[in-house]
Amino acid sequence: MYAALWRMLPGPTAVRALTLIAIAALIVLMLFTIVFPWATQFVPGQEVLVN
């Protein structure tokens, strides 16, 4: 998977590495701001109310 991604990226090694880091950072950002807050509701221990 990562070998294929590496071959797809344009430019010299340094540029590819920087692009990969940028992509990874973007993915982590999206996980922390969108995916994880949504997924938290399925973690046990989130229900603290009587209702």
Added chain:
Amino acid sequence: MLLTLGVVVLLFVVYLLWWTGVETSAAQSRLTNDLGRAVASAPAPTKVPGSLAASLGIDPPPPVPATGEPYLDLTIPRLGDDWRWVVVQGVGLTQLALGPGHYPGTVGPGEVGNFAVAAHRSTHGEPFAYLDRMLPGDLVRFSFGARAWTYRVDKSFLTDPSDVGVLDPVPGEPTAKPTRRLLTLTTCDPRWGNERRLIVVGTLVKGR
């Protein structure tokens, strides 16, 4: 692929154990400032001379804020000398991510009836992480500027998540007319589970 999945799971654990706490901590800083402003701009307490509450030395409650807005300061010595939280109005997950929340529909601090507050026991700063350590006689103190209300813990117990009777003005008696000034704290039990609720009940100590 498996490695990627492992990293994502690990990141999720970091998010739950650390990042939600960072966010809640930031929210509490903001809420502390907002509560200070709310105290400064609050109308003078409408102490009714000759009323029962006034004769008992019980401060009148502050106005109930909008959902998600700061309501009161909360300290519980049993949970630590630096254990201090701003209680917000509302108990939706959005509000509980900010800090402990006041159940809408229950009375305010110091009032006759049942004043109820819920908080997370894990993640989001886990205010009630160690609520199971509360013992009868422990004090729970709420304040709004110079006004303060102290409750003394009567008991704590585990119950079913659907046991809404604990929030009744007279717990377990939905139609009874309240005469006592009660406090009810709720959180989950076990700490990382939803199976039961941990309930702590207290009574207002008169004269602050």
